Amino acid sequence: MSKRNQTLGEFIIENQTSFKYTSGELSRLLNSIRLAAKVVNHEVNKAGLVDIIGAAGDTNIQGEDQQKLDVYANEKFIQTLTKRNIVCGIASEEEDDFITINSQDENHQNKYVVLIDPLDGSSNIDVNVSVGTIFSVYRRVTPLGTPVSLEDFLQKGSAQVAAGYVVYGTSTMLVYTTGDGVNGFTLNPAIGSYYLSHPNMQFPEDGNIYSVNEGNYLDFPLGIKKYIKYCQEDEGERPYTSRYIGSLVSDFHRNMIKGGIYMYPKSSKNPKGKLRLLYECNPMAFIAEQANGKASDGYTRIMDIEPTELHERVPFICGSKNMVEKAEEFMRNN
Ligand code: P6P
Numbered sequence: 001m002s003k004r005n006q007t008l009g010e011f012i013i014e015n016q017t018s019f020k021y022t023s024g025e026l027s028r029l030l031n032s033i034r035l036a037a038k039v040v041n042h043e044v045n046k047a048g049l050v051d052i053i054g055a056a057g058d059t060n061i062q063g064e065d066q067q068k069l070d071v072y073a074n075e076k077f078i079q080t081l082t083k084r085n086i087v088c089g090i091a092s093e094e095e096d097d098f099i100t101i102n103s104q105d106e107n108h109q110n111k112y113v114v115l116i117d118p119l120d121g122s123s124n125i126d127v128n129v130s131v132g133t134i135f136s137v138y139r140r141v142t143p144l145g146t147p148v149s150l151e152d153f154l155q156k157g158s159a160q161v162a163a164g165y166v167v168y169g170t171s172t173m174l175v176y177t178t179g180d181g182v183n184g185f186t187l188n189p190a191i192g193s194y195y196l197s198h199p200n201m202q203f204p205e206d207g208n209i210y211s212v213n214e215g216n217y218l219d220f221p222l223g224i225k226k227y228i229k230y231c232q233e234d235e236g237e238r239p240y241t242s243r244y245i246g247s248l249v250s251d252f253h254r255n256m257i258k259g260g261i262y263m264y265p266k267s268s269k270n271p272k273g274k275l276r277l278l279y280e281c282n283p284m285a286f287i288a289e290q291a292n293g294k295a296s297d298g299y300t301r302i303m304d305i306e307p308t309e310l311h312e313r314v315p316f317i318c319g320s321k322n323m324v325e326k327a328e329e330f331m332r333n334n
Pocket of ligand 1: 213251275
């Protein structure tokens with residue numbers, strides 16, 4: 001049972017009995033993410049004041065300019081998860097390959113792997129628009145006592161044991177699920193504690209916000225074009241409004257509170273879509289479904305997609321159930 005203004009630490013302890021695995025490690029894992037998010041939040045909030053923004057001069061596997069905050073966030077989450085000696089491996093958008101964590105786990109006894117987008121929406125950093133961290137947690141599937149392998153990361157989203165995001169916005173929030181609903185915690189920066197501010201978050205079944213980069217409209221599949229026109233049809237009054245921040249975490253968070261749909265379809269520039277299945281779409285899909293929403297690639301449930309490679313991309317449609325189902329209907333019929 002959640003109590004408003006409970007701290008995140010109290011909430012984790014109170015609810016760990018509802019978690020079906022040995023929840024001690026998972027609680028410690030969530031606590032390490034909580035700490036890393038506070039450290040990253042501190043840097044994000046002062047990015048404009050110190051010379052930490054701007055490209056780090058390097059590019060990640062996606063061929064995208066790595067912003068210094070990307071690099072910083074990646075290092076902090078990896079460092080914190082490693083120090084807590086909880087996970088056996090980490091995969092990150094900022095790392096070409098997965099990282100085996102055996103500095104303190106030389107016997108490979110840790111059960112969990114974490115996949116993370118350390119700073120999503122980083123192109124917004126230099127223009128002071130909110131960005132986010134997205135994480136996904138699995139139990140390893142290869143035998144304890146052996147080094148973690150790619151197989152431990154290439155699991156369907158339906159096998160996730162936890163997923164969440166941090167949104168570094170007007171306030172910093174950590175929103176996560178362990179499969180028993182979605183809860184949102186707001187950071188009080190003055191004392192460095194997160195407080196339960198959004199218990200049992202739910203997507204409204206319907207909404208009137210659609211989030212898509214309409215600059216790519218001409219390149220979208222016909223079904224998406226027709227769904228966008230359906231949203232824009234003026235049936236006596238404009239039923240929908242377009243809101244697109246260019247930061248998945250922020251668009252998703254707003255849509256979950258107000259009702260809406262987020263779409264990143266495939267296009268000639270992104271023939272498989274732009275968003276990454278393992279550390280963007282799967283965790284957001286887990287959260288969406290736990291909040292009575294829906295997530296698909298237009299045809300298939302995101303969490304049923306069998307991953308084949310660490311950084312694979314998929315088209316992504318996610319949000320209020322009735323809106324996603326309407327978009328899927330247009331995709332099926334065109
Ligand atoms: P575009 C950020 O790079 C991101 O992965 C999501 O956070 C965001 O929704 C999307 O890409 C923005 O992409 O092509 O519209 O700028």
